[in-house]
């Protein structure tokens with residue numbers, strides 16, 4: 045491909061009108077309204093993450109203010125005739141629009157220079173506009189020197205401040221500005237913008253590939269354009285997901301699904317073999333951990349009803365059905381814990397690969413892993429079984445393990461029992477066993493009145509026999525003594 049006169053996408057496609065500014069509808073409509081109603085502020089403060097259009101919007105506003113067609117009509121667009129003022133501002137040649145980088149002109153002297161210059165009216169436009177980028181970098185003295193001027197500048201002066209770190213801008217400055225918060229640009233909007241650019245440049249592109257670029261750029265259009273340029277440069281006019289994965293060393297979803305499948309059936313050898321295949325295929329270990337973590341995160345979200353592709357990274361149907369059916373939220377949370385820790389550990393490890401293999405090994409028996417929560421519940425249930433003599437239904441283990449393959453933690457009708465369990469577990473507390481028993485009986489009554497099957501009707505006569513002796517209030521020993529075969533020393 046010829047590269048003569050090549051201009052990077054970010055500058056070539058810098059929005060020239062408010063309508064081209066993607067994903068900032070609220071900011072755009074408010075500024076447009078103030079322009080049409082003639083309510084021009086002395087100072088604007090644009091804040092928001094990098095690459096989401098602050099500088100672009102500041103330049104569009106400056107052009108609108110000085111456009112020969114009038115501020116209401118908005119600046120000249122690239123399509124029609126461009127007025128002299130708009131052209132000069134676009135080329136950075138206008139004497140009336142002064143762009144200052146706050147990071148390198150942050151001293152009080154520079155602020156004083158602005159204060160002196162402000163006294164000279166604009167040359168060809170209606171306004172003299174100061175755009176101060178990264179304004180949070182100004183020193184306190186510089187801010188203080190500017191305060192008075194910002195508050196009561198000559199009528200032809202407009203300040204537009206932009207910052208990525210709003211919290212570093214002093215309140216005294218903020219309160220004198222009309223503030224606009226720019227937002228991260230939604231993935232779908234970035235994808236659409238990239239699509240238009242492809243059409244404009246005559247580049248073919250898979251939807252999935254553009255979606256991937258949009259997702260990677262995490263809300264920054266500039267990042268999206270930079271990544272797009274990088275990918276376009278090796279794609280020879282045809283942007284495809286498989287080529288991106290190959291060239292950028294990213295683990296594909298098929299590989300991640302295969303690995304999760306192997307882990308779901310506790311096939312550790314297969315999981316190790318796949319890991320080795322992925323790493324020897326040229327994917328960096330760190331990238332692999334990131335991709336795998338993202339994958340398990342998506343499974344966790346899917347399991348909990350999240351289906352938006354922009355959050356999951358891929359369409360829900362593309363994720364391994366086997367893994368989704370094997371794991372519940374508890375196991376998926378644990379997978380994330382294992383992988384996040386693996387990522388942290390790789391930095392300090394004698395061998396990042398050892399860390400990864402340990403994590404993979406843990407993932408391969410994840411389906412058998414039991415959380416402390418479940419363990420506690422099993423112990424509580426065992427305790428209840430011991431104190432009530434009710435060993436029916438295989439007891440606690442069956443109940444705890446029944447939670448495993450269920451995305452909702454506890455079935456509705458078991459809630460009262462669980463509460464009794466929690467009480468019964470507090471042996472150290474002065475919680476009376478009678479209360480626990482009464483609650484349990486009440487729970488049983490509830491469940492039988494709602495036509496649920498009840499397994500421990502035996503509780504009532506047994507409790508009565510324990511409770512007969514009023515002088516001898518029920519204590520753990522008393523209860524245990526009524527259970528056949530229990531020896532109390």
Ligand SMILES: Nc1ncnc2c1ncn2[C@@H]1O[C@H](COP(=O)(O)OP(=O)(O)O)[C@@H](O)[C@H]1O
Pocket residue numbers: 053054055057058059064065066067068093094095096097098099100101206229237265266267269
């Ligand atoms: N909202 C947006 N709509 C379209 N393009 C954008 C948008 N935000 C940023 N860009 C692209 O990213 C580049 C950098 O944007 P810029 O306005 O300088 O971002 P910021 O000042 O917020 O860091 C622009 O040249 C433009 O190509």
Ligand SMILES: [Mg+2]
Pocket residue numbers: 095098099100177206
């Ligand atoms: Mg900027």
Ligand SMILES: [Zn+2]
Pocket residue numbers: 110111112113119120126127128129130131
């Ligand atoms: Zn114009």
